[in-house]
Each structure stands twice: as C-alpha cells, then as structure tokens.
Amino acid sequence: MRQVNPAVIPRNHRIEQVINAAVEGQDFEPFAKLSAVLSQPYRSQEGFESYADPPQPGERVHKTFCGT
Numbered sequence: 001m002r003q004v005n006p007a008v009i010p011r012n013h014r015i016e017q018v019i020n021a022a023v024e025g026q027d028f029e030p031f032a033k034l035s036a037v038l039s040q041p042y043r044s045q046e047g048f049e050s051y052a053d054p055p056q057p058g059e060r061v062h063k064t065f066c067g068t
Helices: 012-025 031-036
Strands: none
Touching: 012 031
C-alpha cells in the first residue's frame, strides 16, 4: 500500500496556509517547504511528518477557490 498511497497529499488547510503566507506576508518559505515535501509524496520525510496530519477543527477549509 505504501507504494500506491502517498504519505503526504496537498490538503486544503496546507494550501490555504501557503497562499495566505505568500499573499499577506510575502513569505514564500511555506510554499518552498510544501513543494519540497510534495516532490516525494510516497516517502515519509523526517521533519515533515506534520504535513501528513489532517486539519485541526480550526484549520478546516470549508470553501475552496473552485467552490468545492
């Protein structure tokens, strides 16, 4: 299962954090980190374990850009 199921997926709350950091604070470091971890989504990567976590109740994104 590890070969066909990614350890990390681009969850909505992480994407939202990256967008907000870039737009509101001109901080592109969150984008660089997310991009790095997603470059090898099938590997568990030391230091990036939290990227596999589901959102906390306050982090849930109920409406995305595409309206889903």
